[in-house]
Amino acid sequence: MNSANMLAEAFDRVGEAVHAAAEGLSADDLNARLDDGANSISWLIWHLTRIQDDHIAGVAGTGQVWLTKGWADRFGLPFDEAATGYGHSADDVAAVRVDSADLLLGYYDAVHEQTLDFVRGLDGRALDRIVDEAWSPPVTLGVRLISVIAEDLQHAGQAAFVRGVRERA
Numbered sequence: 268m269n270s271a272n273m274l275a276e277a278f279d280r281v282g283e284a285v286h287a288a289a290e291g292l293s294a295d296d297l298n299a300r301l302d303d304g305a306n307s308i309s310w311l312i313w314h315l316t317r318i319q320d321d322h323i324a325g326v327a328g329t330g331q332v333w334l335t336k337g338w339a340d341r342f343g344l345p346f347d348e349a350a351t352g353y354g355h356s357a358d359d360v361a362a363v364r365v366d367s368a369d370l371l372l373g374y375y376d377a378v379h380e381q382t383l384d385f386v387r388g389l390d391g392r393a394l395d396r397i398v399d400e401a402w403s404p405p406v407t408l409g410v411r412l413i414s415v416i417a418e419d420l421q422h423a424g425q426a427a428f429v430r431g432v433r434e435r436a
Contacts, residue, residue: 269390269391270389270390270391270394270409271386271387271388271389271390272387274386274389274412274416275383275386275387277416278379278382278383278386278416278419279383280420281315281319281379281416281419281420281423282375282376282379284419284420284423284424284427285312285315285316285372285375285419285423285426286372286375287427288308288311288312288423288426288427288429288430289308289312289368289371289372289426289430290368290372291368292308292368292430294364294365294366294367296308296430296433297309297365297367297368297371298364298365299429299433300360300361301429301432303357304357305360305429306360306425306429307360307361307363307364307429308426308429308430309363309364309365309371310352310355310360310363311422311423311425311426311429312371312372312375312422312423312426313342313352313363313365313371313374314351314352314353314355314363314422315418315419315422315423316371316374316375316378317333317350317351317352318351318352318353318415318418318419319378319379319382319415319419320332320333320378320381321333321351322411322414322415323378323381323382323385323415324381325398326385326398326408326411326412327381327385329381329385332374332377332378332381333348333374333378334348336377338373338374338377341370341374342363342365342370342374344362344363345362346359346362386412389408393408394407394408394409394412395407395408395409396408398411399411
């Protein structure tokens with residue numbers, strides 16, 4: 268298996284986890300928070316998708332799906348349209364509300380498609396390209412992609428946990 272196929276497989280697994288966490292849930296379940304400081308499934312999936320969208324667009328040199336495909340307007344959130352959820356307060360988390368999983372999963376699927384288009388075109392040498400010099404050592408494309416996958420899986424797991432708690436309640 269080459270690097271591109273391995274990355275595509277990893278991002279596909281993220282997609283499976285995201286869909287498993289959100290499909291079939293009501294708006295009440297998607298927007299529920301286990302306590303006032305907790306993240307909802309809506310926020311977790313929106314945030315992981317925003318991070319993936321932002322980071323992939325940045326390394327691929329493309330526009331973010333959020334901005335170029337009208338998703339910011341569809342969500343209608345009370346934030347600057349560049350917001351990704353990084354550093355959000357409990358009040359900001361509470362402001363991310365959706366009426367159905369279709370909106371969350373539609374945005375996720377659009378970002379996933381753009382991600383796969385990008386990673387399937389990579390070769391092993393491309394992964395060594397420096398994409399962020401603000402860190403020491405500088406971040407390579409490979410490290411950035413693995414970071415996105417790791418964060419996505421963490422948040423998808425958190426969303427699955429919230430779903431499980433809600434289903435047992």
